[in-house]
Each structure stands twice: as structure tokens, then as C-alpha cells.
Amino acid sequence: EAQVTQNPRYLITVTGKKLTVTCSQNMNHEYMSWYRQDPGLGLRQIYYSMNVEVTDKGDVPEGYKVSRKEKRNFPLILESPSPNQTSLYFCASSVNGANYGYTFGSGTRLTVV
Amino acid sequence: GQQLNQSPQSMFIQEGEDVSMNCTSSSIFNTWLWYKQDPGEGPVLLIALYKAGELTSNGRLTAQFGITRKDSFLNISASIPSDVGIYFCAGPTGNQFYFGTGTSLTVIP
Numbered sequence: 001e002a003q004v005t006q007n008p009r010y011l012i013t014v015t016g017k018k019l020t021v022t023c024s025q026n027m028n029h030e031y032m033s034w035y036r037q038d039p040g041l042g043l044r045q046i047y048y049s050m051n052v053e054v055t056d057k058g059d060v061p062e063g064y065k066v067s068r069k070e071k072r073n074f075p076l077i078l079e080s081p082s083p084n085q086t087s088l089y090f091c092a093s094s095v096n097g098a099n100y101g102y103t104f105g106s107g108t109r110l111t112v113v
Numbered sequence: 114g115q116q117l118n119q120s121p122q123s124m125f126i127q128e129g130e131d132v133s134m135n136c137t138s139s140s141i142f143n144t145w146l147w148y149k150q151d152p153g154e155g156p157v158l159l160i161a162l163y164k165a166g167e168l169t170s171n172g173r174l175t176a177q178f179g180i181t182r183k184d185s186f187l188n189i190s191a192s193i194p195s196d197v198g199i200y201f202c203a204g205p206t207g208n209q210f211y212f213g214t215g216t217s218l219t220v221i222p
Binding site for chain 1: 114117119143144146148153154155156157158161163201203205208209210211212213214215
């Protein structure tokens with residue numbers, strides 16, 4: 001089944017403890033992206049990647065890192081999480097660019113205390 | 114970044130009613146996309162629009178790409194309980210992809 005898989009689905013952590021949210025897609029998509037969703041703000045793009053080793057900042061990149069060493073994987077790294085990063089995170093992939101829309105994972109709900 | 118404003122913010126309707134929502138931007142988009150998000154899930158693409166004035170249907174859903182290219186509209190006819198969710202407009206600018214603020218739809222049986 002074609003899908004975007006994120007792990008974990010739920011995560012509670014403490015301020016400052018480094019964490020990684022994994023994302024993998026099995027559709028051979030070139031584009032991948034991370035979003036955070038907060039009430040009243042919709043989905044905001046954190047980082048995106050157009051291909052292996054090609055990444056760029058979205059609208060809200062502060063406090064996050066990403067890497068794209070393989071086409072299928074696009075992990076999101078929080079080096080020193082803070083409470084304002086408590087949010088619902090989505091990974092997404094697209095076959096050849098944003099014009100054709102993204103396929104989304106099921107989300108990771110992160111709470112930083 | 115781009116600001117996509119959706120209205121209304123929320124809707125409560127009776128089953129069987131038609132629904133209309135819209136999305137406006139301060140700048141021009143060349144592509145408009147509409148997504149639906151079910152509770153606890155990621156957004157799913159409903160309709161894609163690529164040309165000003167275009168009208169596209171997907172079952173009971175119909176979306177239009179505004180003539181000014183700064184807006185788009187989504188209509189749902191004869192709503193049913195499974196239409197419940199949050200509807201987002203979205204569009205690309207360069208390699209970035211922006212979402213609207215969302216319209217939350219509740220359908221009362």
C-alpha cells in the first residue's frame with residue numbers, strides 16, 4: 001500500500017531532550033515536507049526537500065533540523081525541544097512538486113513539558 | 114509567508130444541506146488544492162485546480178478556481194455525516210506549499 005509512515009504517533013518529552021521523528025514513504029516521491037498543525041493556524045511548513053541532500057526552510061524552521069540522506073526517509077530532529085514546539089506534526093511526500101499536492105502521514109502528536 | 118484565509122471558520126449544518134466555503138489569498142496562485150482532514154488523521158487531497166475559472170467536481174464536491182487567481186471555492190451538496198472534518202485550501206508558491214486556516218464542518222444527523 002502506498003503510504004507515508006511516521007513514528008511515533010504520540011510522544012511526551014521533557015524540555016531540552018533531543019528527539020527524532022521518523023518519516024518514510026514507499027512511493028519513490030522526490031519531494032518531502034514537514035508541517036506542524038496548531039489550532040487556528042492551519043498547517044505551517046517547517047522544512048521541505050526536493051531530492052536527496054536537497055533541503056530548504058519553510059515558514060517555521062526555528063528549532064528544527066532535517067536530513068535527506070535517502071530518497072524514502074526524511075526525519076525531523078528537535079535538538080533541544082521547548083514547550084512551544086508542542087504540536088501535531090505531519091510528514092508528507094509528493095511525486096514531482098507541490099503543484100500535484102502532497103500525500104500525508106497520520107501525524108505525530110508531540111507534547112514537550 | 115503566504116496567508117490563506119478561509120471562511121467560515123466553522124459550520125454546523127443539518128444532514129442533507131448544501132455547504133459552501135471559500136479561501137482567499139493576498140497574492141496570486143497558479144494552483145489551488147482542497148484537502149479534507151478527518152479527526153486524528155492527516156489531510157487527504159480532494160480536488161486540484163490548475164486554471165483560472167476552472168470548475169472541477171469529485172462526487173458531491175465541486176471546487177472553483179477564482180478568476181482573479183486569489184481565491185477558490187468549495188461546495189458540498191447534500192451533506193452526509195461522513196463529511197465531518199476540517200477542510201483546507203492549499204497552494205504552492207515556488208517550492209513551498211501553503212495551507213489555509215481551515216473550515217471545520219459538523220453535520221448534524
